[in-house]
Amino acid sequence: MNAVVSSASDSDESTHSASRIDELAQPTHDELARQQFVSMLRKRVMVDMAGKMRQVYDGEVEPAFRAEKGRAPADGREVRRAMLPNPYFKAWSALRYTAQEMTWWSVLPQVERNLPKLVARVQQIGPRNRVGGTLRLDPDVEIPREVSELDIHLMPGCYHTEHGADDVAQGALYTYGTSVFGSGLKLATWRGGVAASIARWLAIAHPELRPLKLLDLGCTTGSNLFPYLEVFPGCEGYGVDIGAPLLRYAHARAETLGHKVHFSQQRAEKLDYPDATFDVVCSSFFLHEIPVKSTRQVLRECYRVLKPGGIMVHMELPPSSETDPYYTFYLDWDAYYNNEPHYAAFRALDLRKEVLAAGFAGDAYFARRIPNYSTVPDEQFEASCRGEIEAPKHGNGASWFIFGARK
Numbered sequence: 001m002n003a004v005v006s007s008a009s010d011s012d013e014s015t016h017s018a019s020r021i022d023e024l025a026q027p028t029h030d031e032l033a034r035q036q037f038v039s040m041l042r043k044r045v046m047v048d049m050a051g052k053m054r055q056v057y058d059g060e061v062e063p064a065f066r067a068e069k070g071r072a073p074a075d076g077r078e079v080r081r082a083m084l085p086n087p088y089f090k091a092w093s094a095l096r097y098t099a100q101e102m103t104w105w106s107v108l109p110q111v112e113r114n115l116p117k118l119v120a121r122v123q124q125i126g127p128r129n130r131v132g133g134t135l136r137l138d139p140d141v142e143i144p145r146e147v148s149e150l151d152i153h154l155m156p157g158c159y160h161t162e163h164g165a166d167d168v169a170q171g172a173l174y175t176y177g178t179s180v181f182g183s184g185l186k187l188a189t190w191r192g193g194v195a196a197s198i199a200r201w202l203a204i205a206h207p208e209l210r211p212l213k214l215l216d217l218g219c220t221t222g223s224n225l226f227p228y229l230e231v232f233p234g235c236e237g238y239g240v241d242i243g244a245p246l247l248r249y250a251h252a253r254a255e256t257l258g259h260k261v262h263f264s265q266q267r268a269e270k271l272d273y274p275d276a277t278f279d280v281v282c283s284s285f286f287l288h289e290i291p292v293k294s295t296r297q298v299l300r301e302c303y304r305v306l307k308p309g310g311i312m313v314h315m316e317l318p319p320s321s322e323t324d325p326y327y328t329f330y331l332d333w334d335a336y337y338n339n340e341p342h343y344a345a346f347r348a349l350d351l352r353k354e355v356l357a358a359g360f361a362g363d364a365y366f367a368r369r370i371p372n373y374s375t376v377p378d379e380q381f382e383a384s385c386r387g388e389i390e391a392p393k394h395g396n397g398a399s400w401f402i403f404g405a406r407k
């Protein structure tokens, strides 16, 4: 069976301008079934099998290491060396890699089939949307090697590839793929994920904050930018990325969601905004994908473009200084098998030192975990943001690690 799964907004061309662009490209029955299978496979790998693998480590691998060396593994690399020959790790790792590839494969036919419709929608919107958001592309932007040379997290074509005029394929692929990636876990629900959590934490931790301009670095298709604008009405969004197909798609999403966002294709290491422009500068899942040298430049740019009193906040993987050797090994899997070569080096950084070196004052630095707003009751979320109770342990979207500083 291969019928298109239709929604009310999909059936009438006249309703397209009002419908969310994500809804223009519906999966067929069989595509949806395959996507749901992949989500459940990922859940099996990332939750059930990952839990069992920890037991294998605690019960067999760590005791064998201890018997040989007279001590426990000191860091993630030693755990990795001890785990590499283990049959459970090998099976888990192979399955995780396969599930990652299948994530993208499960949405590629949906993207390809719907591409003309998506491109037509973007062309219809043009560079300015109804609510005043804009799209500024730079065909001369230099695509960094870490993006052009590798398909990061195995996504075919990575963030920048363009297959035709006004292409949005990579934007659609990323948006639908990450939904398959996360929907078996706690990564995305109707209450939103990362930005919905950080924005609410900001509102609780800094009740005086009334941001008028917020910049998201490495914004991809805007999923973790738009929720800030819902929490802070009247705030204008700015999103920077190097991928033109991502930004076209993000701009169309902003149009159909009614958000005023100015998207711009440029490198976060050298922004073209004047000094002291923004009240908040944020990013999510971004810094671990770029070289440490670039991270340092980005932090300096954050300091420069923030207004005095403005806040920089990045959601990231927790640094290895905060995770035990096993969890460091577990998190760093992506550096070896998921085309994310800068992952482990980012996690090894002393973030406080880096933030201070970018110009921020020592007492302005913060680093903490906040709960995923999607997965805990409001009272628990608020108590945790106020520091009255601890956020859940990191992993599979239970909580987010954030760090930053106030200028």
Ligand SMILES: C[S@@+](CC[C@H](N)C(=O)[O-])C[C@H]1O[C@@H](n2cnc3c(N)ncnc32)[C@H](O)[C@@H]1O
Pocket (backbone or CB within 6 Å): 144, 147, 159, 194, 217, 218, 219, 220, 221, 222, 223, 224, 240, 241, 242, 243, 246, 266, 267, 268, 269, 283, 284, 285, 286, 289, 290, 294
């Ligand atoms: C993992 S994605 C970020 C995901 C997104 N923030 C979210 O939460 O949905 C990393 C993004 O950074 C962008 N990127 C990579 N290097 C960049 C650079 N030097 N400057 C700006 N954007 C960059 C990529 O194109 C990609 O969209």
